[in-house]
Each structure stands twice: as structure tokens, then as C-alpha cells.
Amino acid sequence: MLTNHRIAIYARVSTEEQAEFGYSIDAQLDTLRAYCNLHQKVIVGEYVDRGVSGKSIEGRYELQKLLRDAKQGLFDEVLVWKINRISRRTIDLLKIVEELSQKRITFRSFSENFETETAMGKFALQMLGAVGELERNTIVDNVRMGMKQRARSGQWNGGKVLGYRSSQAVRGQRHRKDSTLEIVPEEAAIVRKIFELYASGKGLKAIANQINREGHTTKRGNTFSTDSIKQIILNPVYVGKIRYLQHENWNERRRKGKNATPMLEDGGHEPIISEELWGKVQILQKSKAVTTSRTFDGKYTLTGLLRCPQCGAAMVASRTVNKLKDGSRIVRRYYSCGNFKSKGSSVCSANSVKAEYAESFVYQRLKEVINSERILADVISAMNQHRKGNTIPLQEELKAIRQKVESIEGKRQKYFGLFEDELVDRETLANRLEELKAEKERLLARKSEIEWELGNDNSQTVDFDYVRAILAQLDQLLFKASTGQIKSLLHLVIKQISIKNRKIEAIELNFDEDMQKHFLAAPSDDESEGAFSVLRPRPLLYKFSLVI
CATH class of the missing domain: 3.90.1750.20 (Putative Large Serine Recombinase; Chain B, Domain 2)
Structure with missing residues (x-):
């Protein structure tokens, strides 16, 4: 028997599951804590996703925190009540378990009573994962069949429709x-x-x-x-x-x-x-709806990146065609407010920016920052100050949430006291306890989200040499890639471009793991849009935004 074995508990429940099947968070946690106590295993972390579907990991901040902590080797084993708490899709389940396995972290299910240390355990995981996905797909098929039958009989299958x-x-x-x-x-x-x-x-x-x-x-x-x-x-x-x-x-x-x-x-x-x-x-x-041939096929590489200074919508491709005295035509390209283009002048104005100016400015500004150490040093200094300041509101909100959660427990005890003194009836007590429970679940879900943001290197100071190396790789790509690749690259690395008085005010670059994976990856011969090659990519250590 292993002693002082470090355990990370993961629990999840969607609102529907708790209502229909009673898979409450408290029940899962109590069961897993008792198991760890019985087997002398030390719980070093509890990761709880409340009211979140197991269809994907999107929005499951506690699961993402667990995977991030796993990379740092903070525990030896992940324990769940049932394997479908991790994921209801077999492919996602296997990917997560494989990621844990690479860090020599065991995955164990309490209900199915197996772990992934052995070949049979891995086989059981695959089988149970497939059964779980089959159950989910069967339910989906039955629901679809019922909805199809309702449609055949002229019944509405739900949804909002004007009128x-x-x-x-x-x-x-x-x-x-x-x-x-x-x-x-x-x-x-x-x-x-x-x-x-x-x-x-x-x-x-x-x-x-x-x-x-x-x-x-x-x-x-x-x-x-x-x-x-x-x-x-x-x-x-x-x-x-x-x-x-x-x-x-x-x-x-x-x-x-x-x-x-x-x-x-x-x-x-x-x-x-x-x-x-x-x-x-x-x-x-x-x-x-008959499609007509386009008289002009301009390469709008910044579409969707520029932001309208009036309403904040993305700027989209626009053009005018002017006929000259000699009968020839001249095409002028612009970026114009997307809301104006789709909703009209009652919502916003065109706020058009000349495409040639915008594209030239962005390329030149990127080149200046990449090639000038003084400019880059000033930008990084300002960014680090901003990153430190950004965490203060989140820390204050987190502190307020913890205080509210504590006060909810006090309110619960108060209502129990009132019930014992026969000052409130059983129905009032039950209703109020349910309201307090729902409020606590909402606060804890927000707490998970804030803790994920605070732990995601948002306050970490970014090193000058590191940023310079990343931008050097960007330089290699920008000025060697094809037009289509440049467009994909800009959309990967630029978060948004601010406009003021029809001129570019600021360019915000965004560097994260997805950006690293997609274009600072291993050399590739693929010439399709979005495929890039660079020699010896430098691993991305930070997630950060850079305003230039």
C-alpha cells in the first residue's frame, strides 16, 4: 500500500444530471475523500467543475487547471467518481489520460474500480469509455427520433422565432x-x-x-x-x-x-x-442569389482585425469603383465597419480606412518593433506594468467571492436555527437552502474561472530576450511567406487593431499556446493556408499580449 501518495480529486456535474440522477458534487467529494482516507492517500487538490457539460473541456476551468498542475508534477494520481466525469467522449478521455500518463500520473475511477497503471486497466478504460459514449449517442439518437416524429406531426420542436x-x-x-x-x-x-x-x-x-x-x-x-x-x-x-x-x-x-x-x-x-x-x-x-463574377479580387489581409472606433465591430472588406474620363476604371480598397455594412447607417457609420495605408502601416510597424531593441524594450516595459495592474481587480473579486461563500454558510446555520425555534416552516427552510446552494454554486464556478486566469501567467513578468526571440521567428515568417500565409499568420498573432480618426492607433499582438502550436511548429512542406515552417522553434513559456 502506498503511503503519502499525492491525490488530485476531480468532480463534475451538469445541472441536468444533478436534477435527474443525483450526481451531486458533495456526494462525489464525500465518497472520494473517504476512499483516500481509507487507503492513506493524501489529497493535495480538489478540482470541481459545477454545472458544466462533459461534452468538451471548453469552459471547464478546473479540469484545465488540473491538466496545467499535472505538467508541474503536483500530484501522482487523479481520482474520479466515474470516468464520464472527465469526459463523455472517448477520444477526449483517452487524450487526457495519455497526457497524464506522460507525466507518470495514474488515472483511477472509483466506481469502475480500475486504474491505468496496468495493460488491463488501460483496456478497461477504453471499453468503458466506448460504452459511455455509446450510451450518450443512444440518448441523442432517441431524442432526435422523437423530435423528428414531432416535426412530422406538425409540432414545434422548440427555439425562439420572431413573430x-x-x-x-x-x-x-x-x-x-x-x-x-x-x-x-x-x-x-x-x-x-x-x-x-x-x-x-x-x-x-x-x-x-x-x-x-x-x-x-x-x-x-x-x-x-x-x-x-x-x-x-x-x-x-x-x-x-x-x-x-x-x-x-x-x-x-x-x-x-x-x-x-x-x-x-x-x-x-x-x-x-x-x-x-x-x-x-x-x-x-x-x-x-445568383452569383456574379467578381471584378476585383483584392487581398484583404487585415479583415476582422481592425476595430471600428465608433461601435467596436470588426472592420470588413469594402471597395469603390470610379470611372475616369478616359473610360478606364480605378478600384479603391477600404476596410469599413461590419455593422454599417450589414445593418446600415442607423447602427453605425462606415468609418472607412484605406486598405493600402492600413496594410502598409501594420507591416512597417511590426518590422520597426522587431528590428529596434529600444522600441521593443519600451513596449515590453509598458506591457509588464499593465500585466501587474490587470491582476489586482481579479484578486479583489476573488477575495469578495470567498467572503460571500463564507457568509452563505453563516446564513445556512441561521435558517437552521430559525427552523429549530419554529420561526420558519419546513417549506420555507427548504426553499431558502436551495436558493443559497444555487448562489454558492454560481460563486464557486466564478472562483474557478478567476483562479484559472490568475494562474495562467497573467501576472508573470515577460523577459525581453524571450520576446525578442519569439518576434525574430515571426520576422522570418512574415517576410518569407506567401500572401495567403501572411493573412493566416496575422490573424493568429494579432488580437486587434485600434482605429482613431481613420488612422491606426495601436496594434495588439497575442501570443499563446495555440499560436505557438500553429505556426511556430516543426518545419513543414505544406503550402496550404496557415501552414508555416521555422527552424528550431523556441518553446512558448508565456501567454501575453503586446501593444505596439
């Missing part, structure tokens, strides 16, 4: 709930207006501009864009239809998951527009 509100009706002996759509008159008027404006010949941007000027907003309270207008005029729900399976696996496949033949059934709800108006709009939209 309607979703209501539920209970029917049958099994108290089955059916979702139906009810018209919201004031929203339906906006939808009708959009269809009528499009049918009258107005374009998407003109409609968005007019609707925004009149003070209307989307279902979520945002201003209308050309895309939101387009989604409305293409949505058959407004003509009394139910559309389902328009996208498949949208979270993973995004636009590649668009279904060319979605289900389309007659719905049980009242239509907002007539078949005649719908048909007219669809014919117009198809005729306008």
Missing part, C-alpha cells in the same frame, strides 16, 4: 407536453413588414437599415443585420410550415453540416404571411 411564442399543452394520460406556436401580434407586424419590403424590391441592407431606424429589434433584443433579415424571409414557419433537420451536427460541422433536404411538414400553427407573398419573396430571393 411567435412557444407554449406547452399537456395531453393524454401520460401527461405528454406538446409545444405549439402562438402569434405575438407586435412581432408578427415586423415580420410582415420585412416580407412586404423585400417583395417591393428592397434589398437586405436597406430593409435592415429601415427596421433598425424604426427601433425594432430581433427576438433576442439585438439590431437587425442582413443575415437576420435573410433568415426571416427564408423561414417557412411564417407560412405555416415546420422545418426540421436543416442542420446536422452543427456544433461540430458548422456550415458543412447543412442539410440540402430538410424535413418540411404542415404545422399546427397559424401562418403570419400568405402563400402568395411567400412565393413572390422566394422567387425574388432566388433570382438575387
Whole structure:
């Protein structure tokens, strides 16, 4: 039996799991603490993700902290209640366990009663991981099957849509709930207006501009864009239809998951527009959607990096074509506010910046900083001062959260006392305890996020020689790569470019592990966009932003 074996406990629960299956955080922790005490294992850290899905590690700050601490060798074993607490996807589970194994850290599951030190343990992990993913996929398939059947019968499968509100009706002996759509008159008027404006010949941007000027907003309270207008005029729900399976696996496949033949059934709800108006709009939209050949194919390498000085939106490609007296044409390239381009002048102004100026300025400024030690020293000094100052608000917030968590425990004891003195009834006590528990969970989740940020080298002073070496690698790439590669490189390394009076005010560079992995990697012969090669890459030790 190992003594003084350093254990890291990991626990996770999503809100749905705790409500349906009782996988409470407290129950997991109590079980694992008792196990460690029984086997004389020392718990050196508890990592708890509250109300977070196990589908991916995104947003799971405690798991990310655990993996970061594992690299530093702070424990010898990771203990979980069940393997699906780490991940519900087999590939992610195996990657995490392999990462731990490389640091000679054992992964152990209490419920399945195995560890990864032996060949059989590793085999059991793979099998149980596959079974867990099969269970999850089976549930997903059953839900999809049910939703498909609901769509076939003309029922709404949920979601927010302008012009309607979703209501539920209970029917049958099994108290089955059916979702139906009810018209919201004031929203339906906006939808009708959009269809009528499009049918009258107005374009998407003109409609968005007019609707925004009149003070209307989307279902979520945002201003209308050309895309939101387009989604409305293409949505058959407004003509009394139910559309389902328009996208498949949208979270993973995004636009590649668009279904060319979605289900389309007659719905049980009242239509907002007539078949005649719908048909007219669809014919117009198809005729306008015909792609025309581009007369100019400019290389906008800074698209999305410049920020509008008025509204903060990303600047997008723009151009004007002027006809000269001799009949020739001259094309002028600009970067203009994305909100203006998609939502119109009621939301923002163009705030255009000449593309040639912006691109030339950025390249030249990067070169100046890379090649001038004095400029680079001044920039790094200012950055280090800023990094130190940035941690103070987070530390203060963390202190306030700890105080609030302590006060919640005091409030719990107070309500128990009131209940014992018969000053509150059992129902009031239960409700108040539930409210305090929810508040504590929210505070602890935020505490995990802050601790992750504070521990992510945000306050660490960045060394001059280190930054100079990183920028030297950047220099090799910038002035040797193709145009397509330069664009990918700039989007990897530049966080944003600030504009003032149509001139560039500041360029913020961003250096993190993803940037290191993607372009300061091993030499590559791949010429595709985003593939770079550099000899003997220097390992990235810091995550930092550099304003030049």
C-alpha cells in the first residue's frame, strides 16, 4: 500500500444530471475523500467543475487547471467518481489520460474500480469509455427520433422565432407536453413588414437599415443585420410550415453540416404571411442569389482585425469603383465597419480606412518593433506594468467571492436555527437552502474561472530576450511567406487593431499556446493556408499580449 501518495480529486456535474440522477458534487467529494482516507492517500487538490457539460473541456476551468498542475508534477494520481466525469467522449478521455500518463500520473475511477497503471486497466478504460459514449449517442439518437416524429406531426420542436411564442399543452394520460406556436401580434407586424419590403424590391441592407431606424429589434433584443433579415424571409414557419433537420451536427460541422433536404411538414400553427407573398419573396430571393463574377479580387489581409472606433465591430472588406474620363476604371480598397455594412447607417457609420495605408502601416510597424531593441524594450516595459495592474481587480473579486461563500454558510446555520425555534416552516427552510446552494454554486464556478486566469501567467513578468526571440521567428515568417500565409499568420498573432480618426492607433499582438502550436511548429512542406515552417522553434513559456 502506498503511503503519502499525492491525490488530485476531480468532480463534475451538469445541472441536468444533478436534477435527474443525483450526481451531486458533495456526494462525489464525500465518497472520494473517504476512499483516500481509507487507503492513506493524501489529497493535495480538489478540482470541481459545477454545472458544466462533459461534452468538451471548453469552459471547464478546473479540469484545465488540473491538466496545467499535472505538467508541474503536483500530484501522482487523479481520482474520479466515474470516468464520464472527465469526459463523455472517448477520444477526449483517452487524450487526457495519455497526457497524464506522460507525466507518470495514474488515472483511477472509483466506481469502475480500475486504474491505468496496468495493460488491463488501460483496456478497461477504453471499453468503458466506448460504452459511455455509446450510451450518450443512444440518448441523442432517441431524442432526435422523437423530435423528428414531432416535426412530422406538425409540432414545434422548440427555439425562439420572431413573430411567435412557444407554449406547452399537456395531453393524454401520460401527461405528454406538446409545444405549439402562438402569434405575438407586435412581432408578427415586423415580420410582415420585412416580407412586404423585400417583395417591393428592397434589398437586405436597406430593409435592415429601415427596421433598425424604426427601433425594432430581433427576438433576442439585438439590431437587425442582413443575415437576420435573410433568415426571416427564408423561414417557412411564417407560412405555416415546420422545418426540421436543416442542420446536422452543427456544433461540430458548422456550415458543412447543412442539410440540402430538410424535413418540411404542415404545422399546427397559424401562418403570419400568405402563400402568395411567400412565393413572390422566394422567387425574388432566388433570382438575387445568383452569383456574379467578381471584378476585383483584392487581398484583404487585415479583415476582422481592425476595430471600428465608433461601435467596436470588426472592420470588413469594402471597395469603390470610379470611372475616369478616359473610360478606364480605378478600384479603391477600404476596410469599413461590419455593422454599417450589414445593418446600415442607423447602427453605425462606415468609418472607412484605406486598405493600402492600413496594410502598409501594420507591416512597417511590426518590422520597426522587431528590428529596434529600444522600441521593443519600451513596449515590453509598458506591457509588464499593465500585466501587474490587470491582476489586482481579479484578486479583489476573488477575495469578495470567498467572503460571500463564507457568509452563505453563516446564513445556512441561521435558517437552521430559525427552523429549530419554529420561526420558519419546513417549506420555507427548504426553499431558502436551495436558493443559497444555487448562489454558492454560481460563486464557486466564478472562483474557478478567476483562479484559472490568475494562474495562467497573467501576472508573470515577460523577459525581453524571450520576446525578442519569439518576434525574430515571426520576422522570418512574415517576410518569407506567401500572401495567403501572411493573412493566416496575422490573424493568429494579432488580437486587434485600434482605429482613431481613420488612422491606426495601436496594434495588439497575442501570443499563446495555440499560436505557438500553429505556426511556430516543426518545419513543414505544406503550402496550404496557415501552414508555416521555422527552424528550431523556441518553446512558448508565456501567454501575453503586446501593444505596439
